[in-house]
Amino acid sequence: MGFHVEINSILRSDEYTGLAIGEIRAFRKSGSRVFFDDIPIWLTKSDWTALAEIQVISQSRTPTEVKGEFQVLHVYGGKEQVRVTEMFRRMYADGGDPFIYVLMSPEVLKKSAVQGVYAPKSLDTEDFIHASPIGQITRLANKYYCDNDTIHVAVVRKSRVTAPIKWEPATGGLYPHIYGKLNMDAVEQTFTFFKNEEGKYQVDI
The missing domain is CATH 3.20.170.20 (Protein of unknown function DUF952)
Known part of the structure; x- marks a missing residue:
């Protein structure tokens, strides 16, 4: 039997401000879902406001927590942030309720x-x-x-x-x-x- 691992493509957190391209930040989240570490993922606030495109460079997990570091690849702002935020909210804000x-x-x-x-x-x-x-x-x-x-x-x-x-x-x-x-x-x-x-x-x- 294979080992099943659930993977996240979005990190949601209200902890990050003043992001800059190239910088490395630590992250910590509850739950055991890990993140893609070979392709970029998204960083958003808890209300799905788009913040940045990031890449996880290290991570470890326990049954209750995942922590590690990511590097900032692109920071959203202005009209681009509005458009991407609208997309995330359209796709995910309803929690799957049709x-x-x-x-x-x-x-x-x-x-x-x-x-x-x-x-x-x-x-x-x-x-x-x-x-x-x-x-x-x-x-x-x-x-x-x-x-x-x-x-x-x-x-x-x-x-x-x-x-x-x-x-x-x-x-x-x-x-x-x-x-x-x-x-x-x-x-x-x-x-x-x-x-x-x-x-x-x-x-x-």
């Missing part, structure tokens, strides 16, 4: 279903529709729909959304923003939630 989640009041859901599109006021004021990763739905429901006794959660398949989706920082992490009207045929199902005895929503999907 869906994003949109909160709607009963009235708005009914109107959007009839019209075939969801176009809230935020499209005019912010140029995008607020959506949510699954882990933030309860917080958002209690923050923005506290005056509603009922809330609907639309489960939206990302691959069917016709408008661009960008993952951008906001309170609590990264959120999917839909830059255009949401075509309602991308909604695969909706869930209805009511406030509990404490007057709060608890959204479990």
Whole structure:
């Protein structure tokens, strides 16, 4: 039987600032996945902001940790950093979930279903529709729909959304923003939630 080793191609850390091409930095991360050491890999922040292209020059691992050193090959900045960051967030920020989640009041859901599109006021004021990763739905429901006794959660398949989706920082992490009207045929199902005895929503999907 062969020996299976899982390999990472991205080092995520918030420890690095002032990177310069050619310098050597130490790294340490939890987990036992090692890094490619014969080809360049990427260095990003924990929110997937692209920092640099690096090459691991030494590494060792234990069952709980990998540590070593890398050399900086290229540092991202300006428009290049923005483009590469958008790519990483598009590919990885969802954690593998094929869906994003949109909160709607009963009235708005009914109107959007009839019209075939969801176009809230935020499209005019912010140029995008607020959506949510699954882990933030309860917080958002209690923050923005506290005056509603009922809330609907639309489960939206990302691959069917016709408008661009960008993952951008906001309170609590990264959120999917839909830059255009949401075509309602991308909604695969909706869930209805009511406030509990404490007057709060608890959204479990």
